[in-house]
Amino acid sequence: MKNTFGNSISITLFGESHGAQIGAVLDGIAPGIGIDEEFIRAQLDKRRPVGKIGTARHEADEYQIVSGVFEGKTTGTPLAILIPNTAQHSKDYAATRSLARPGHADYTAYAKYHGYEDYRGGGHFSGRITAALVAAGAIVISALRDKGIEIGTHIRSCGGVADIDFGDIKTDIAKLNMLDFSVLDSEKGEEMKAQIEEAAKDGDSVGGVLETAVIGMPAGVGEPWFDTVEGVLSHALFSVPAVKGVEFGDAFAMVNGRGSDYNDSYYIVRKGHCEAATAAVAISTDYEIKTATNHNGGVNGGITNGMPIVFRCAVKPTPSIFKAQDTVDFINGTDWLVSRCDSE
Amino acid sequence: MKNTFGNSISITLFGESHGAQIGAVLDGIAPGIGIDEEFIRAQLDKRRPVGKIGTARHEADEYQIVSGVFEGKTTGTPLAILIPNTAQHSKDYAATRSLARPGHADYTAYAKYHGYEDYRGGGHFSGRITAALVAAGAIVISALRDKGIEIGTHIRSCGGVADIDFGDIKTDIAKLNMLDFSVLDSEKGEEMKAQIEEAAKDGDSVGGVLETAVIGMPAGVGEPWFDTVEGVLSHALFSVPAVKGVEFGDAFAMVNGRGSDYNDSYYIVRKGHCEAATAAVAISTDYEIKTATNHNGGVNGGITNGMPIVFRCAVKPTPSIFKAQDTVDFINGTDWLVSRCDSE
């Protein structure tokens, strides 16, 4: 299975940056889920590169769900989400088609598809394809919210500037999904933007870390071998070409500590309260088990423990830069000096 | 699919720490592959905890391949690998069965299996189950070697002590698979062992980072969406319960740099030579494309670029420690003070 992912719920992606349409088929969604068109549109708008930040393509993503929805609710059959490509660059991609832009997939696509790939604007590897993922994700986020599960992501660091951490995640993380530039500390956000713009002045780009929390997931979800929570999420996360690292909880920090520092100790708490029970109590519908710390990111042995699932993605600096870079022509073989690269 | 992983080649794991046998079914192996029993045994011996380091179970892993091999070669049908559990602890696990050992999967297993799980020695979550993975992996490593692909792993850091890095990976990385304590710099290895022992004296444990290189993989392997090289490998790697983070190339280091620092530039080299071609050359069977650096770990857009695939796993400190830790009894609910935890 190549462009399809997921068991209970599966998504199939298709499209190229400069083809007629991109889209996704989302299958396995239960019948009767309301479709929040406004929320989908808002998420697509967030993905769309705007202003000084991001790449040059300012295309409004007009999506259409052509199946699987009837009278505003899911039917239980596949949702096909279509997004037309309206603002295709007119530039002549053929002239540079065999120049391997460093950090991009031009050469690996050529190696895989033997020259038949649609090379215009990154083709099937374009960041644009994520628009379909975003629309599908917005539908799933809504459905999970109805079940009391919230997902939110902030920019943990960008261009060397760190946002504050989630803390005890009392924050309404759902609000993060509605921010244009998702940070907990908006001043830090402004510093990040300054870094992005400064790099852009040099024809360069920056990287960062995204941090996500999933709240409200009950204990007992996941599998011990292979389909662990970490394994399944990372499998999906690494599909975004710029994501090169994924860690759960304090992974890369824990490696230098000791077991006694990072074993999250358990306690019992009355539901809806924060303080640990002091006297001996019986497990019941009134009490739940929590951990005092969450170094393991809500997952033990691949299975949720009821604490927030917290993970971080390392996003490498955008490879699309305007600085000159050394590269080769992978068809003709001549060495080249690339003067300029842009993406999408 | 729960305990099965892989498409072309798939593995199905089974077994519990204190059941009759553990094992794996390895399917999809081409017919005619030689089985190197000695290499399998050597890999199993490396996995087995010995001496002062590791947990207390010193069981010789006697494996048996009961199908899929005929006259010393694979037949193309599934290989069932069986490993009997011979040295089961006699201790009474029932007394502590509902104590949630911090950092372990006792509580999450209970939440998932509703109390029917085999709780003895970690059951299906035991590190012992990896013995079947190791045996299967040894078969696959041999098969890949026949195709010119070598895989090697060293302990990149442990207890805060760093090994030297792979450098240009001129090292015969296959040798790493034969070392008892796999480091490039044996002095650093001794320092690591000292750290492990020092922690052990305190009834504590340490963590570390494993770094793996895959050499000889041709360009063009992997998928752009979902079944990226990074996604598929991380999916498998996170099955090991102690692995909490996975990064490819310099992922978490790259996030603070700029695109121009980390875009690996391409050059052309005569095959078998190291220096870049200085004059313009045509791509041919004599010349191949390489990158000057390998910050992307051999993968662009999810697909191999012909450079070594390099990734690192963050291994958290072993949760099995002898120090007292706070926890709860997840059936009876009383708060407990755990005096001692051991694993396997």
Added chain:
Amino acid sequence: MKNTFGNSISITLFGESHGAQIGAVLDGIAPGIGIDEEFIRAQLDKRRPVGKIGTARHEADEYQIVSGVFEGKTTGTPLAILIPNTAQHSKDYAATRSLARPGHADYTAYAKYHGYEDYRGGGHFSGRITAALVAAGAIVISALRDKGIEIGTHIRSCGGVADIDFGDIKTDIAKLNMLDFSVLDSEKGEEMKAQIEEAAKDGDSVGGVLETAVIGMPAGVGEPWFDTVEGVLSHALFSVPAVKGVEFGDAFAMVNGRGSDYNDSYYIVRKGHCEAATAAVAISTDYEIKTATNHNGGVNGGITNGMPIVFRCAVKPTPSIFKAQDTVDFINGTDWLVSRCDSE
């Protein structure tokens, strides 16, 4: 995986009879395959109900491939095939929405989707959804033809009238794909049509048997367990709601005979010749192995033996009839007398 089928090549179906669009995503097609638009259109025209025969919807199926094709050839990435629904009935489906048409999926859809299903014209169960399958199939048939594999189907029987059998399949079976009414004996075809029309006069319908041959498939394709040639093909074939039986070779005839009657004996033949070698010969590139008869339909132990793969599908009489039938209202529960049912 619900609406997705296939391993190397997979298809994902979506759409409802009266939704905006139906379609399919076809993935795993090798790069560089030519797209024969004319052949696809011809296949879609064959599927389309016309004239007196078939149901009333005479919609031209205008398909569009919006991804995975570049400069007339496949790129190796997913092909999304879209077919708009243009001629939607204006009739008020709501009035009869909870009437279970006998032989149709109205009630089972309700039981599965709890009333959220798009009930108009059969929704996701409509025969119309097969248009996307036909388009995808046309692409695959072209690709297989380039590899020397031909697939052809004729109406083996219809309304009690039998066509002649494939014989030794010297027939150019590919021609069958271009016939409007695919029979080997056109007179028998006229008799079949007469039966269809006679039944239609009574407000009734007929059934039949489709017989397919796949020629040119080399020996050794298929798996011994589960993914047998028979298992995989039947899994797909039974998706067509009217197909209720599938047999390979002479299955239901063989059950009354003896092993000696139906064991297809082997012989050796010079390639391109028909007569068995009379003297002892060595297997070489000049000679190939065939069977004297083909009662097993080209498959032994789930794997092709190099003979034509021959299978038959039992197609039940179309459930859409105009005769009054007893049924129930599955929401309100009242017994009803249905006066008229039509499909699509």
Added chain:
Amino acid sequence: MKNTFGNSISITLFGESHGAQIGAVLDGIAPGIGIDEEFIRAQLDKRRPVGKIGTARHEADEYQIVSGVFEGKTTGTPLAILIPNTAQHSKDYAATRSLARPGHADYTAYAKYHGYEDYRGGGHFSGRITAALVAAGAIVISALRDKGIEIGTHIRSCGGVADIDFGDIKTDIAKLNMLDFSVLDSEKGEEMKAQIEEAAKDGDSVGGVLETAVIGMPAGVGEPWFDTVEGVLSHALFSVPAVKGVEFGDAFAMVNGRGSDYNDSYYIVRKGHCEAATAAVAISTDYEIKTATNHNGGVNGGITNGMPIVFRCAVKPTPSIFKAQDTVDFINGTDWLVSRCDSE
């Protein structure tokens, strides 16, 4: 995925006729299911060829479940079922290893595995491998019984002798699983045995039809496309090498009739009663929907309608016969006259 089948519950098969052990891994079974060892043993005994009927191998199938069961109940983790091969023939298979027994998989196995296959006694294609399927099936049948779902199979016809049909399936079909020779009419059973023995006297074999009913399955199970009830069941059923045809309901009989004959009309019945409601009633927990006939075998549009699922498998005459047959040596190419073939 080659030797693995199933989504929620999956089975992985391994083993060869003359290898050390055969077996299966059964995964996805819910925790807490009781294991009925006696029932498993009884099913294995039924599979085992005995007396004059069947092939010569009279091996007691001693199975062992080495994982996934704790204190007599399933744990929710994979069950590995092992069956040792104790009574291996001593005969020299090497002498006839490249003789293609007609109707067997010797030649197709060679074409697929290039001569590396374990050819002794049919290897991985041996009917013996079904022993592991039978043991796994016995576990699943028990689990389904606990949910009110019963499965039973009888020999619908054998050697040209027909058993009576299921009728209204008031029969306790579960009893069929305990019969040595599963027929509804024991006299017909004796006639069938006589046919088998008569064929055996001629060194020949007979075929037959197996008919299965699944009772108690609620309406709404199955998928409209691809994972239809018919598609998934047939996929599994065709794994048995002798099964060459599968039909649901009256498939191959329906093709000659009309829609009005075979559209199963619906009616409403008070639960636990047989007669249709005569006055208008409301659907409620007291009433359920049934069909007056069951020509569609309990499935409409791929989804169960609450009626018994009824299907039939065409089992070709056992290819293992003692009569001389023409065949070839697929390695040396010489034409041969096979004097004798036996199986397992």
